[in-house]
Amino acid sequence: MSTQKEIRLIARPDERGIGAHLFELAQTPIPSAKAGEVLIKQTHMSLDPAMIGWMHPDTESYIPPVALGDVMRSSGFGEVVESQHPEFSVGDKVLGMMGWREYFVSNGQGINKLQADMNAEMALSVFALPGLTATQGLFNIGKPQAGETLVVTGAAGSVGSIVGQLAKADGLRVIGVVGSEEKADWIVNELGFDGAINYKSEHLSQQLTELTPDGIDVFFENTGGPIQHHIFDRMNTHGRIVVCGMIADYTTNEPALAPNWIPMIKKRLTMQGFAMPDHFHQVPQLLEKLTPYVMQGKVKYRAHTLQGLESAMEGLNLFFSGENKGKLIVEL
Amino acid sequence: MSTQKEIRLIARPDERGIGAHLFELAQTPIPSAKAGEVLIKQTHMSLDPAMIGWMHPDTESYIPPVALGDVMRSSGFGEVVESQHPEFSVGDKVLGMMGWREYFVSNGQGINKLQADMNAEMALSVFALPGLTATQGLFNIGKPQAGETLVVTGAAGSVGSIVGQLAKADGLRVIGVVGSEEKADWIVNELGFDGAINYKSEHLSQQLTELTPDGIDVFFENTGGPIQHHIFDRMNTHGRIVVCGMIADYTTNEPALAPNWIPMIKKRLTMQGFAMPDHFHQVPQLLEKLTPYVMQGKVKYRAHTLQGLESAMEGLNLFFSGENKGKLIVEL
Numbered sequence: 227m228s229t230q231k232e233i234r235l236i237a238r239p240d241e242r243g244i245g246a247h248l249f250e251l252a253q254t255p256i257p258s259a260k261a262g263e264v265l266i267k268q269t270h271m272s273l274d275p276a277m278i279g280w281m282h283p284d285t286e287s288y289i290p291p292v293a294l295g296d297v298m299r300s301s302g303f304g305e306v307v308e309s310q311h312p313e314f315s316v317g318d319k320v321l322g323m324m325g326w327r328e329y330f331v332s333n334g335q336g337i338n339k340l341q342a343d344m345n346a347e348m349a350l351s352v353f354a355l356p357g358l359t360a361t362q363g364l365f366n367i368g369k370p371q372a373g374e375t376l377v378v379t380g381a382a383g384s385v386g387s388i389v390g391q392l393a394k395a396d397g398l399r400v401i402g403v404v405g406s407e408e409k410a411d412w413i414v415n416e417l418g419f420d421g422a423i424n425y426k427s428e429h430l431s432q433q434l435t436e437l438t439p440d441g442i443d444v445f446f447e448n449t450g451g452p453i454q455h456h457i458f459d460r461m462n463t464h465g466r467i468v469v470c471g472m473i474a475d476y477t478t479n480e481p482a483l484a485p486n487w488i489p490m491i492k493k494r495l496t497m498q499g500f501a502m503p504d505h506f507h508q509v510p511q512l513l514e515k516l517t518p519y520v521m522q523g524k525v526k527y528r529a530h531t532l533q534g535l536e537s538a539m540e541g542l543n544l545f546f547s548g549e550n551k552g553k554l555i556v557e558l
Numbered sequence: 559m560s561t562q563k564e565i566r567l568i569a570r571p572d573e574r575g576i577g578a579h580l581f582e583l584a585q586t587p588i589p590s591a592k593a594g595e596v597l598i599k600q601t602h603m604s605l606d607p608a609m610i611g612w613m614h615p616d617t618e619s620y621i622p623p624v625a626l627g628d629v630m631r632s633s634g635f636g637e638v639v640e641s642q643h644p645e646f647s648v649g650d651k652v653l654g655m656m657g658w659r660e661y662f663v664s665n666g667q668g669i670n671k672l673q674a675d676m677n678a679e680m681a682l683s684v685f686a687l688p689g690l691t692a693t694q695g696l697f698n699i700g701k702p703q704a705g706e707t708l709v710v711t712g713a714a715g716s717v718g719s720i721v722g723q724l725a726k727a728d729g730l731r732v733i734g735v736v737g738s739e740e741k742a743d744w745i746v747n748e749l750g751f752d753g754a755i756n757y758k759s760e761h762l763s764q765q766l767t768e769l770t771p772d773g774i775d776v777f778f779e780n781t782g783g784p785i786q787h788h789i790f791d792r793m794n795t796h797g798r799i800v801v802c803g804m805i806a807d808y809t810t811n812e813p814a815l816a817p818n819w820i821p822m823i824k825k826r827l828t829m830q831g832f833a834m835p836d837h838f839h840q841v842p843q844l845l846e847k848l849t850p851y852v853m854q855g856k857v858k859y860r861a862h863t864l865q866g867l868e869s870a871m872e873g874l875n876l877f878f879s880g881e882n883k884g885k886l887i888v889e890l
Contacts, residue, residue, distance in 0.1 A: 279824070447819065450818075450819065450820075454819075469819050469822040469823055470823065471823065472818070472819055472820045472823065475818055475820055476820070481818035481820055482818060483815030483816060483817065483818060484815060484816045484817060484818055484819050485815070485816060486782075486804070486807055486813035486814060486815060486816055487779065487782065487786075487801050487804055487816050487829075487831065488782075488804045488807055488808070488813055489831075490801040490829065490830070490831030491801050491802065491803065491804065491831040491832070491833060492611075492831075492833070493831070494830075494831050494832055494833055494836055495830070495831050496828070496829070496830045496831075497819075497822065497828070497829040497830070498822070498826075498827070498828045498829070499819065499821075499822030499823040499824075499825070499826050499827050499828075500823070500826050501823060501824070501826055504826055
């Protein structure tokens with residue numbers, strides 16, 4: 227009997243951070259598809275910032291944490307290798323929550339069949355969590371209007387880069403906040419953003435003022451950090467703040483405080499946090515909204531691919547260092 | 559020719575705070591109503607926290623500041639004493655923005671005729687800014703549902719006391735935050751709130767936990783101050799935060815920071831600031847919503863009445879000290 231590798235979470239993140247000490251690598255038999263099931267060979271796994279949250283024993287989060295001893299949760303891309311399910315055939319390319327393992331048996335629920343010519347990078351970078359998150363947050367919460375100004379943090383990240391390109395395609399002025407000159411160059415010269423700010427710069431406030439002469443109408447927050455205060459200060463009347471991620475504060479014991487709420491009243495701002503599990507029932511509508519932008523070539527992406535299942539364990543740390551260039555993907 | 563008194567704003571609030579040094583008392587001729595106009599004798603003026611904002615030269619606020627040299631802006635209750643306007647008759651009771659003066663000439667715009675038996679206290683405490691603000695914020699932003707828990711700060715204030723009573727009438731558990739034992743007693747024993755917390759207590763967090771065993775679904779914020787963090791910490795998933803006032807921070811140079819936004823995501827919270835000038839076109843609908851509660855005796859109020867036009871100048875300070883018991887009204 228052949229075996230496969232899988233990685234289980236066996237401890238909660240502690241002061242040592244995230245790494246191999248939290249996980250256990252196991253060999254298990256490759257399962258078979260029973261009646262009504264498919265066996266999928268996963269070829270690419272997605273690493274997403276939300277996974278940091280799933281590792282913590284936080285009962286307040288939007289989906290339950292991964293239980294200790296369970297295979298680590300993740301979404302991925304794969305190919306059907308056995309099918310006893312009427313809607314799937316051997317060779318189908320699929321997307322779904324498969325976890326950190328090489329083979330996955332499913333009854334088909336939550337597994338989405340892709341076009342035959344879809345490659346793994348585009349599927350995981352655009353049509354999976356990042357693109358759905360960008361579409362939901364930007365259009366349904368941010369409510370962008372042509373001529374307005376949008377600022378997005380984590381602008382070279384998997385969600386931020388799509389948010390900015392969609393807003394740009396809709397006629398907004400788009401400024402991105404990033405953590406390196408290379409990323410600043412990429413979002414401006416490759417993605418077409420109107421401007422970029424490196425949050426490590428010493429003149430954040432001045433740069434932001436120069437790049438947003440008409441103030442800011444939509445603030446799409448992926449990171450937190452001190453620049454949040456500068457962006458908040460420049461919000462326009464009736465501005466919208468989309469709170470999607472706070473990666474800068476996820477692992478601190480005392481998360482940084484946020485701006486005083488007086489401008490919420492004076493400028494009648496709206497701020498809304500969201501998480502995709504609330505919106506999975508809207509995925510068909512979100513894809514319907516997103517797909518035309520992609521088909522018209524308005525959504526570029528780049529994948530940062532790690533090699534081998536085991537690379538996922540340390541790979542998550544790239545979200546904190548910001549050293550990844552593009553959507554983090556693990557190729558199996 | 560008879561004269562009337564009026565009070566003009568002649569300086570911006572400074573480190574000496576608010577008081578007579580910012581104003582000038584003047585005697586001017588009582589005007590006459592020309593064709594299409596009415597002359598109103600104002601008998602009661604309303605003092606509202608928003609007036610503090612109108613005194614500051616803050617271009618970001620929702621309505622322009624009162625210009626230096628102009629009569630101080632305020633809403634009030636009065637009686638038509640001359641009419642050349644087809645829709646008003648001598649003796650009509652009216653509500654409108656009349657300013658700190660005894661007589662006011664209007665073309666009728668923004669002047670609302672009241673039922674003949676409406677008294678000034680009820681008109682200014684319930685059917686003017688406080689009731690409209692409570693109705694807009696609670697129903698259109700807070701979206702309360704029977705069985706939920708609402709916490710309102712400034713709960714014995716003109717807006718907060720109405721918010722709590724409307725929510726209670728709709729079947730919510732209602733907890734009010736106040737600044738004295740007398741006010742705590744009033745909102746619980748007279749208004750029927752389920753509980754009260756004196757924000758000067760040493761055990762805020764523990765009291766709040768005990769009084770909101772099922773967490774908090776709607777947070778109606780009128781004050782700011784440290785208890786904001788405790789309330790925010792207890793928000794439930796999909797909770798709504800209505801930001802209506804921040805009186806604790808209006809006069810500080812460095813307003814206190816607010817809670818980190820991570821729970822906005824984890825709990826998918828919505829926070830919205832509002833100000834009534836955005837909603838003046840909705841006043842008929844707001845009154846339609848509010849009136850049945852009042853008619854059914856579900857909205858009690860109390861007025862704290864100062865005597866004489868000049869008392870308004872120092873009277874505004876009661877918003878900071880919290881010493882007023884009920885809606886602040888100046889009787890002329």
